[in-house]
Amino acid sequence: MTPLQKIYWLRVALGIVAALICAGYGIIAPGAITTTGFPLDTFLNSLSIALVLYLISFYIIRSKFTLKVEKPQKLATMGIGIYFITWLVVWVLLFTLIAGPPFYSLTITATVGGITQPATGTYTFSSGTQVSVKATPDTNYTLDHWEIDGTNVGATNPIIFRMDKNHALHVVFVYQPPP
Numbered sequence: 001m002t003p004l005q006k007i008y009w010l011r012v013a014l015g016i017v018a019a020l021i022c023a024g025y026g027i028i029a030p031g032a033i034t035t036t037g038f039p040l041d042t043f044l045n046s047l048s049i050a051l052v053l054y055l056i057s058f059y060i061i062r063s064k065f066t067l068k069v070e071k072p073q074k075l076a077t078m079g080i081g082i083y084f085i086t087w088l089v090v091w092v093l094l095f096t097l098i099a100g101p102p103f104y105s106l107t108i109t110a111t112v113g114g115i116t117q118p119a120t121g122t123y124t125f126s127s128g129t130q131v132s133v134k135a136t137p138d139t140n141y142t143l144d145h146w147e148i149d150g151t152n153v154g155a156t157n158p159i160i161f162r163m164d165k166n167h168a169l170h171v172v173f174v175y176q177p178p179p
Contacts, residue, residue, distance in 0.1 A: 003068040004078050007061055011079030015086030018053045022046035022087070023094035050087045054080070102127040104163045113141030113173030125163040134158035135171045144174040 001009075025046060062075050069075065107122045114137040125131060135143045135157050145152050146159045147170040153159065159169070 003065050004074060007065060007075065008079040008082065010061065011057070011083040012086050014053065014057050015050075015083040016090050018050045018083075018087045019090035019094060021053065022049050022091050023098060025049060046091060050084070050091075054083055057083075105166045106131060106163065107166075107168045108133060108171075109168070110135070110171045111173050113175060114138050114143065114171065116171055127163060129163045130160060131163055132158045132160045133169060133171075135173070137173050140176055140178055141173045142176050144172040146171055 023046075058076055062072070065075055066072050103124050103126055105122055105124050108116050108118065108120045110116055110120050114135055117134045117136065135146075137143055143155050143157055145155050147153065147168075148159075148161065149168055150170075161167070
Protein backbone atom coordinates (compact mmCIF):
# COMPACT_ATOMS: atom_id res chain seq x y z
CA MET A 1 0.00 0.00 0.00
CA THR A 2 1.36 3.43 -0.95
CA PRO A 3 1.74 6.15 1.68
CA LEU A 4 -1.20 8.10 0.18
CA GLN A 5 -3.42 5.02 0.36
CA LYS A 6 -2.43 4.59 4.01
CA ILE A 7 -3.36 8.22 4.65
CA TYR A 8 -6.70 7.73 2.90
CA TRP A 9 -7.66 4.75 5.07
CA LEU A 10 -6.29 6.45 8.16
CA ARG A 11 -8.67 9.34 7.46
CA VAL A 12 -11.59 6.91 7.14
CA ALA A 13 -10.72 5.49 10.56
CA LEU A 14 -10.26 8.99 12.01
CA GLY A 15 -13.66 10.00 10.62
CA ILE A 16 -15.22 7.15 12.61
CA VAL A 17 -13.29 8.12 15.74
CA ALA A 18 -14.31 11.77 15.32
CA ALA A 19 -17.97 10.73 14.98
CA LEU A 20 -17.72 8.65 18.17
CA ILE A 21 -16.23 11.61 20.04
CA CYS A 22 -18.89 13.98 18.66
CA ALA A 23 -21.71 11.57 19.53
CA GLY A 24 -20.24 11.31 23.02
CA TYR A 25 -20.32 15.07 23.20
CA GLY A 26 -23.98 14.92 22.14
CA ILE A 27 -24.73 12.66 25.09
CA ILE A 28 -23.03 14.75 27.77
CA ALA A 29 -23.67 18.29 26.48
CA PRO A 30 -26.58 19.85 28.38
CA GLY A 31 -29.59 20.21 26.10
CA ALA A 32 -27.81 18.58 23.14
CA ILE A 33 -30.51 15.95 22.77
CA THR A 34 -34.07 16.99 23.43
CA THR A 35 -37.49 15.52 22.77
CA THR A 36 -37.79 17.72 19.68
CA GLY A 37 -34.50 16.73 18.06
CA PHE A 38 -31.24 18.56 18.53
CA PRO A 39 -30.41 22.25 18.46
CA LEU A 40 -28.32 23.62 15.60
CA ASP A 41 -25.52 24.48 18.03
CA THR A 42 -25.07 20.77 18.80
CA PHE A 43 -24.35 20.12 15.12
CA LEU A 44 -22.06 23.13 14.82
CA ASN A 45 -20.15 22.17 17.96
CA SER A 46 -19.76 18.63 16.65
CA LEU A 47 -18.58 19.96 13.29
CA SER A 48 -16.04 22.13 15.11
CA ILE A 49 -14.76 19.10 16.99
CA ALA A 50 -14.45 17.19 13.70
CA LEU A 51 -12.51 20.08 12.13
CA VAL A 52 -10.12 20.31 15.09
CA LEU A 53 -9.52 16.57 14.98
CA TYR A 54 -8.85 16.80 11.23
CA LEU A 55 -6.30 19.56 11.80
CA ILE A 56 -4.62 17.56 14.56
CA SER A 57 -4.49 14.53 12.25
CA PHE A 58 -2.95 16.69 9.51
CA TYR A 59 -0.04 17.71 11.73
CA ILE A 60 0.52 14.13 12.90
CA ILE A 61 0.34 12.78 9.33
CA ARG A 62 2.65 15.54 8.08
CA SER A 63 5.26 14.63 10.67
CA LYS A 64 5.16 10.94 9.71
CA PHE A 65 4.70 11.05 5.93
CA THR A 66 6.39 14.24 4.60
CA LEU A 67 9.45 12.41 3.32
CA LYS A 68 7.47 9.43 2.02
CA VAL A 69 5.33 11.22 -0.61
CA GLU A 70 6.27 13.05 -3.81
CA LYS A 71 4.00 16.05 -3.21
CA PRO A 72 3.82 17.04 0.47
CA GLN A 73 0.82 19.33 -0.25
CA LYS A 74 -1.18 16.13 -0.88
CA LEU A 75 -0.93 15.40 2.84
CA ALA A 76 -3.50 18.12 3.58
CA THR A 77 -6.04 17.08 0.96
CA MET A 78 -5.70 13.31 0.71
CA GLY A 79 -8.79 11.79 2.27
CA ILE A 80 -10.43 15.07 3.32
CA GLY A 81 -13.68 14.19 1.53
CA ILE A 82 -13.90 10.66 2.90
CA TYR A 83 -13.03 11.93 6.39
CA PHE A 84 -15.98 14.31 6.49
CA ILE A 85 -18.38 11.96 4.71
CA THR A 86 -17.47 9.14 7.11
CA TRP A 87 -17.74 11.51 10.08
CA LEU A 88 -21.15 12.80 8.99
CA VAL A 89 -22.67 9.39 8.21
CA VAL A 90 -21.43 7.75 11.41
CA TRP A 91 -22.33 10.81 13.53
CA VAL A 92 -25.89 10.92 12.14
CA LEU A 93 -26.34 7.18 12.70
CA LEU A 94 -25.03 7.34 16.25
CA PHE A 95 -26.97 10.48 17.09
CA THR A 96 -30.15 8.91 15.73
CA LEU A 97 -29.59 5.76 17.77
CA ILE A 98 -28.85 7.77 20.90
CA ALA A 99 -31.66 10.28 20.55
CA GLY A 100 -34.15 8.06 18.79
CA PRO A 101 -37.60 9.38 18.12
CA PRO A 102 -38.95 11.65 20.81
CA PHE A 103 -41.59 10.25 23.14
CA TYR A 104 -44.56 12.11 24.57
CA SER A 105 -46.95 11.29 27.36
CA LEU A 106 -50.73 11.29 27.20
CA THR A 107 -52.61 11.57 30.48
CA ILE A 108 -56.27 10.52 30.21
CA THR A 109 -58.76 11.58 32.89
CA ALA A 110 -62.56 11.40 33.07
CA THR A 111 -65.41 12.75 35.13
CA VAL A 112 -67.82 10.38 36.86
CA GLY A 113 -70.20 8.69 34.46
CA GLY A 114 -68.15 6.59 32.09
CA ILE A 115 -64.90 4.97 31.05
CA THR A 116 -62.36 5.43 28.31
CA GLN A 117 -60.56 2.96 26.11
CA PRO A 118 -57.65 3.00 26.75
CA ALA A 119 -58.45 3.42 30.44
CA THR A 120 -57.64 6.56 32.38
CA GLY A 121 -53.96 6.87 33.21
CA THR A 122 -50.72 8.00 31.61
CA TYR A 123 -49.36 6.47 28.41
CA THR A 124 -46.20 7.06 26.37
CA PHE A 125 -46.21 7.34 22.57
CA SER A 126 -43.50 8.11 20.04
CA SER A 127 -43.75 11.40 18.22
CA GLY A 128 -46.24 11.42 15.36
CA THR A 129 -48.29 8.50 16.66
CA GLN A 130 -51.97 8.81 15.88
CA VAL A 131 -53.94 8.09 19.05
CA SER A 132 -57.59 7.10 19.25
CA VAL A 133 -59.48 7.22 22.55
CA LYS A 134 -63.06 6.05 22.89
CA ALA A 135 -65.49 7.12 25.61
CA THR A 136 -68.21 4.79 26.85
CA PRO A 137 -70.82 6.51 29.06
CA ASP A 138 -72.47 4.65 31.92
CA THR A 139 -76.26 4.22 32.02
CA ASN A 140 -78.02 7.61 32.25
CA TYR A 141 -74.84 9.49 31.25
CA THR A 142 -73.77 10.97 27.91
CA LEU A 143 -70.50 12.18 26.51
CA ASP A 144 -70.59 15.98 26.76
CA HIS A 145 -67.15 16.86 25.36
CA TRP A 146 -63.44 16.18 25.27
CA GLU A 147 -60.76 18.59 26.48
CA ILE A 148 -57.22 18.45 25.12
CA ASP A 149 -54.83 20.47 27.25
CA GLY A 150 -57.78 22.34 28.75
CA THR A 151 -59.42 23.25 25.43
CA ASN A 152 -62.88 21.93 24.52
CA VAL A 153 -62.53 20.01 21.25
CA GLY A 154 -66.08 18.72 20.87
CA ALA A 155 -67.77 15.38 21.39
CA THR A 156 -66.53 13.29 18.48
CA ASN A 157 -66.28 9.70 19.66
CA PRO A 158 -63.72 8.24 19.38
CA ILE A 159 -61.38 11.23 19.40
CA ILE A 160 -58.32 10.90 17.19
CA PHE A 161 -55.26 13.14 17.35
CA ARG A 162 -51.52 13.06 16.72
CA MET A 163 -48.92 13.07 19.49
CA ASP A 164 -46.77 16.14 18.83
CA LYS A 165 -46.14 17.07 22.48
CA ASN A 166 -47.24 15.95 25.95
CA HIS A 167 -51.03 16.07 26.15
CA ALA A 168 -53.69 15.94 28.84
CA LEU A 169 -56.96 14.48 27.59
CA HIS A 170 -60.05 14.88 29.75
CA VAL A 171 -63.50 13.49 28.97
CA VAL A 172 -66.59 15.08 30.47
CA PHE A 173 -69.69 12.96 31.02
CA VAL A 174 -73.02 14.52 32.08
CA TYR A 175 -75.92 12.91 33.86
CA GLN A 176 -79.09 12.51 31.82
CA PRO A 177 -82.04 11.59 34.08
CA PRO A 178 -84.19 8.81 32.70
CA PRO A 179 -87.45 9.97 31.09
